[in-house]
Amino acid sequence: GQQVMQIPQYQHVQEGEDFTTYCNSSTTLSNIQWYKQRPGGHPVFLIQLVKSGEVKKQKRLTFQFGEAKKNSSLHITATQTTDVGTYFCARNSGGSNYKLTFGKGTLLTVNP
């Protein structure tokens, strides 16, 4: 009940193509966070979504929180080689405000 499922596990695209990763929960989420981890690096916080139906943009990245607050998505428009990495969603864990449960991530590779 505290897990988040991320799909796809892997995605390979040509540079310039769009990319979307999805994060799904069987239970209602109070909020969802997204992180990016470059190859060999550490996860870096991207954004947090809190409100039902919320949409936030960061340049070519669009983050969406579902109306029922059970799913979220990250969409990248016109991918670049700098977008390569693993994208994780994370939900609060155990009803706490300080623990997170991370999804297994989506590994994005971009062919130049």
Add this chain to the structure above:
Amino acid sequence: SQTIHQWPATLVQPVGSPLSLECTVEGTSNPNLYWYRQAAGRGLQLLFYSVGIGQISSEVPQNLSASRPQDRQFILSSKKLLLSDSGFYLCAWSVSSGKFSNQPQHFGDGTRLSIL
């Protein structure tokens, strides 16, 4: 600004040897602190977290332990390493949470631990 330091960056240890990984945070007070392990499958597994000095919560049973001797210092230890302890260990911190919302977590550069 806040920074997090984690060392060493890489470590090769024989089976049965002890372990001590250290993490320190600067520029903030009373942070929440976390130790994660990331295996080859890319997922992040929470090992320990701490919301204050001397307060440690363990998430999974294992032969690892954690301590927080100072407000901004978090140490991961083992008396005897196992082969299965190999992995990428990440320390993270977050601001002490508000009542209703998770705070972003900020990660150190990690330690790649190989057990031989």
